[in-house]
Amino acid sequence: MQGDEPDTPIVVLTGHDDMEFAVQALEAGAQDYLVKGNLDADSLLRSIRYAIGRAKLEQRLVLSEERMTAAIEGGKLGVWDWLLTSQQFASLSDRWLSMLGYHPDDGDLPNGSDAWLARLHPDDRAHFDSALASHLEKETPNFQCEVRLRHRQQNWVWVFISGHVVSWDAEGRPQRMVGVQQDISERKIMEQRLEELAMRDTLTGLPNRRSFMQAIDHEHGRVKRHPKLSVGVLMMDIDHFKSVNDTYGHAAGDEVLKAFSSVIGGKLRETDIFGRLGGEEFAVVLPDTDQAGSWQVAEKLREAVAAMRVTLDDSVVVQITTSAGLTHILPGDTRPDGAWCVPITPCI
Structure with missing residues (x-):
C-alpha cells in the first residue's frame, strides 16, 4: 500500500462504513481510515495527528525489534519462552536447540520443560533451582546462572541462562518466563586453563x-x-x-x-x-x-x-x-x- 515511501503515514478515505473493510485497511498498512459521509475538518485533523503518532510508534517498534534481533544474533543467544503453569516451553529458538545438538524438526526432542531440565548436570541442579527460586520469590530482579547441560552427543555444554517472569496471575503466582541462553563452553575452558596456570x-x-x-x-x-x-x-x-x-x-x-x-x-x-x-x-x-x-x-x-x-x-x-x-x-x-x-x- 505504501509503495516507495514506506514511512509515510496513510489515512484511507472510503465510502465503506463497515468493520471488515477497516480491519483490511489497517492490516494493509494504513494507520487510520475515514468515511466520506462523516468527514469534517476536526475529524480529518484528528485522524492525521493519530496517523502520524501511530506511524512514529510503529517505526520505533520496528527499530527496537531490529536492534533486539541484531543483539541476539551478535551475542549468539538462544531464546526461550517458559510456561510455568503447564511446565512447557512455548518456544525454543533454533539457536537454543542447536546448542544441545537438536533441530526443530527432530522427532526425539525432549517433551516438556521437566525433560529438558533433566539434562542439567547433577552437580549444577541445586544451583539452578536456588537461582530460579530466588527470582520466583522476587528476591532477585532476574534469574541468572551458569550450568552444564547434556548435549545430544552426551557431552556437557556450559551455558549462561538469564531470564525473568513476564506475567503473574491474580494471586501473584508466576505464569510465564522468557529469557536467553548463551554457550559459554569456550570461556569455561579458558577459565580452567587460567586456574591451572595459577595452581x-x-x-x-x-x-x-x-x-x-x-x-x-x-x-x-x-x-x-x-x-x-x-x-x-x-x-x-x-x-x-x-x-x-x-x-x-x-x-x-x-x-x-x-x-x-x-x-x-x-x-x-x-x-x-x-x-x-x-x-x-x-x-x-x-x-x-x-x-x-x-x-x-x-x-x-x-x-x-x-x-x-x-x-x-x-x-x-x-x-x-x-x-x-x-x-x-x-x-x-x-x-x-x-x-x-x-x-x-x-x-x-
Missing part, C-alpha cells in the same frame, strides 16, 4: 606452592575436626642440585626436575598430594598415614630416586639423590605467613 607448576605440572598450601590447610582442617587422624608431611629436595645446573646447564636441570617429579609421583597413592614448593624443593602430604607408614613411604621414595638415571640430549647420564624430613599435622598447628611451624625430623 600448577608450569615445568613439572605439579601443584605449586599456593595450591599445595591450600591442600595442607584442608588436611589441617580434617585433623582439627578429627584429632585421631594421622596425616604425614614429607619435605624433600634434590641433593646438590646447584652442581647439576652448573655442570650441565639449566636445561639439563629442568630435565632432572621433571624426571624427579615423574618418579616420585609414580610411587604415591592417588590420595597423596605431591607439590613443588620452588626450585628443587618438593613436599608430599600423606593423608591417613601414621608415623611408621610415613617412614616407609620416605624410604621407598629415596630408593626410587637413587635408582633414577636421567639421560640428557648429549647422551650424558645424570644420577641424583634426595634428602627428606618428616612431620605430622597436629590439631594445634598454626600456619603464619604461609609456612607451617612444625618440627621436621630428618629421615633420609
Whole structure:
C-alpha cells in the first residue's frame, strides 16, 4: 500500500462504513481510515495527528525489534519462552536447540520443560533451582546462572541462562518466563586453563606452592575436626642440585626436575598430594598415614630416586639423590605467613 515511501503515514478515505473493510485497511498498512459521509475538518485533523503518532510508534517498534534481533544474533543467544503453569516451553529458538545438538524438526526432542531440565548436570541442579527460586520469590530482579547441560552427543555444554517472569496471575503466582541462553563452553575452558596456570607448576605440572598450601590447610582442617587422624608431611629436595645446573646447564636441570617429579609421583597413592614448593624443593602430604607408614613411604621414595638415571640430549647420564624430613599435622598447628611451624625430623 505504501509503495516507495514506506514511512509515510496513510489515512484511507472510503465510502465503506463497515468493520471488515477497516480491519483490511489497517492490516494493509494504513494507520487510520475515514468515511466520506462523516468527514469534517476536526475529524480529518484528528485522524492525521493519530496517523502520524501511530506511524512514529510503529517505526520505533520496528527499530527496537531490529536492534533486539541484531543483539541476539551478535551475542549468539538462544531464546526461550517458559510456561510455568503447564511446565512447557512455548518456544525454543533454533539457536537454543542447536546448542544441545537438536533441530526443530527432530522427532526425539525432549517433551516438556521437566525433560529438558533433566539434562542439567547433577552437580549444577541445586544451583539452578536456588537461582530460579530466588527470582520466583522476587528476591532477585532476574534469574541468572551458569550450568552444564547434556548435549545430544552426551557431552556437557556450559551455558549462561538469564531470564525473568513476564506475567503473574491474580494471586501473584508466576505464569510465564522468557529469557536467553548463551554457550559459554569456550570461556569455561579458558577459565580452567587460567586456574591451572595459577595452581600448577608450569615445568613439572605439579601443584605449586599456593595450591599445595591450600591442600595442607584442608588436611589441617580434617585433623582439627578429627584429632585421631594421622596425616604425614614429607619435605624433600634434590641433593646438590646447584652442581647439576652448573655442570650441565639449566636445561639439563629442568630435565632432572621433571624426571624427579615423574618418579616420585609414580610411587604415591592417588590420595597423596605431591607439590613443588620452588626450585628443587618438593613436599608430599600423606593423608591417613601414621608415623611408621610415613617412614616407609620416605624410604621407598629415596630408593626410587637413587635408582633414577636421567639421560640428557648429549647422551650424558645424570644420577641424583634426595634428602627428606618428616612431620605430622597436629590439631594445634598454626600456619603464619604461609609456612607451617612444625618440627621436621630428618629421615633420609
